[in-house]
Amino acid sequence: MKEEMVSIVVGFVPTKEGRAAIARAAEECRLRRVPMVIVNSARGGRDTTAYGADSPAEVELAQLVEQLKADGIDVSMRALVRGMxxxxxxIAVAEELKADFIVIGLRRRTPVGKLILGSNAQRILLDAPCAVLAVKAD
Structure with missing residues (x-):
């Protein structure tokens, strides 16, 4: 029986935590020999782009993808602007791909910050259909 290919889904934001998540996901992809899917999620309408084609964040993400490919990692990106x-x-991408796990970057937040802003990390940890690897930036 042929083994089904799994993938690693990683969330990216242009922060040190986002970069740490990409770096760790790359290590896992090399170790497991599986592809990486980078999810770049932004609020907005269906006709909106995440950052704009020439924004610093978009340029950084394109450079990261090219570097990962140069390093031999099978990587694809999904820039989602759906108002979610x-x-x-x-979680939706991980479910669709039947991902092996999700990698996210964590940052320290105050209790009040968590209360007011909510916590995407907490939601992913609790609701993901697979294992979640949470990493801190250096």
Whole structure:
């Protein structure tokens, strides 16, 4: 019986935590020899782009993808602008792909910050259909 190919889904935002998530996901992809799917989720309408084609965040993401490909990683990207929370987008992509796991970057937040803003990380940890690897930035 042929083994089914799994993938690693990683959430990206242009922060040190987002970069740490990409770096760790790359390590896991090399180790497991599986593809990576980067999810870049932004709020907005269906006709909106996540950042704009020449924004610093879009340029950084394109450079990251090219570097990952140069390093031999099978990587694809999904820029989702559907008005959904990033947690919802990551979970949906992981479910669709039957991902092996999700990699996310974590940052420290105050209890009040968690209360007011909610926590995408917490939602992913609790609702993901697969294992979640949460990494901190250096």
């Amino acid at each position: 929370e990033p947690a919802e987008d990551l």
